[in-house]
Amino acid sequence: NAGVTQTPKFQVLKTGQSMTLQCAQDMNHNSMYWYRQDPGMGLRLIYYSASEGTTDKGEVPNGYNVSRLNKREFSLRLESAAPSQTSVYFCASSGLAGTNTGELFFGEGSRLTVL
Amino acid sequence: AQKVTQAQTEISVVEKEDVTLDCVYETRDTTYYLFWYKQPPSGELVFLIRRNSFDEQNEISGRYSWNFQKSTSSFNFTITASQVVDSAVYFCALPVYGQNFVFGPGTRLSVLP
Numbered sequence: 001n002a003g004v005t006q007t008p009k010f011q012v013l014k015t016g017q018s019m020t021l022q023c024a025q026d027m028n029h030n031s032m033y034w035y036r037q038d039p040g041m042g043l044r045l046i047y048y049s050a051s052e053g054t055t056d057k058g059e060v061p062n063g064y065n066v067s068r069l070n071k072r073e074f075s076l077r078l079e080s081a082a083p084s085q086t087s088v089y090f091c092a093s094s095g096l097a098g099t100n101t102g103e104l105f106f107g108e109g110s111r112l113t114v115l
Numbered sequence: 116a117q118k119v120t121q122a123q124t125e126i127s128v129v130e131k132e133d134v135t136l137d138c139v140y141e142t143r144d145t146t147y148y149l150f151w152y153k154q155p156p157s158g159e160l161v162f163l164i165r166r167n168s169f170d171e172q173n174e175i176s177g178r179y180s181w182n183f184q185k186s187t188s189s190f191n192f193t194i195t196a197s198q199v200v201d202s203a204v205y206f207c208a209l210p211v212y213g214q215n216f217v218f219g220p221g222t223r224l225s226v227l228p
Contacts, residue, residue, distance in 0.1 A: 031214060040124075042206060042218035043160075050214055058215055090160065101148050101210055106160040 002026050006091045006107035013081045013114045021076040021110050023091030031094040032074035033058075033104065034066060036087040043090065049074055081114045088112070117142050117211040121219035128197050129227050136192045136222045138207030144168075149183065149190045150208040150216070160206070166190065197226045 006023045013019055025032065030051045035043040045058030049068040063085060065077045074093075078085055088111050092104040118141040128134045140149065151163040164174060166183050174181045178195045194201050207219040 103162040
């Protein structure tokens with residue numbers, strides 16, 4: 001079982017470049033999330049999607065856009081990368097629609113470096 | 116404010132020692148869930164446990180146990196007879212408004228052979 005798959009796993013960008021992180025889940029989950037992880041700060045929510053066709057901002061949305069392409073896929077786009085966006089990005093999904101009381105299933109993470 | 120504190124940044128123990136990871140939370144909610152996740156050196160985050168605030172009974176799963184005390188707003192995690200494979204960063208998490216969770220900063224556990 002693949003679970004949550006995100007690509008790429010590693011990426012180096014120059015300031016101002018754009019890129020899209022892809023995420024797909026095969027568990028038929030309704031809710032999907034993008035988090036970033038920075039040293040000593042735990043995980044912070046960038047955007048989430050409670051169901052297909054809806055997206056909402058999280059704690060740190062500035063500089064990012066998302067698309068819930070269908071129930072399986074949720075992509076994160078950096079339009080003009082900045083060094084402050086150097087981080088490890090995690091996609092996650094949850095099976096309990098409309099709530100945040102279910103456990104999160106995470107992808108393996110994508111390490112992004114912006115020079 | 117909803118907040119999770121994990122005061123222990125790093126802990127080192129020798130294999131077979133018991134170790135407790137602390138989690139203290141703040142919430143306005145009267146009912147809530149709490150979670151623990153493990154992040155091994157490979158990097159992925161793995162769900163360990165979810166507890167409902169209604170249930171303050173200790174939870175035991177093999178070498179892992181969790182002590183939930185509403186009176187002190189704590190949800191501590193104990194590993195008995197630690198093993199090298201327990202080396203990881205452990206996160207405590209609390210659901211907050213909307214669809215979000217707030218995560219603690221994590222505790223890095225190193226189990227030495």
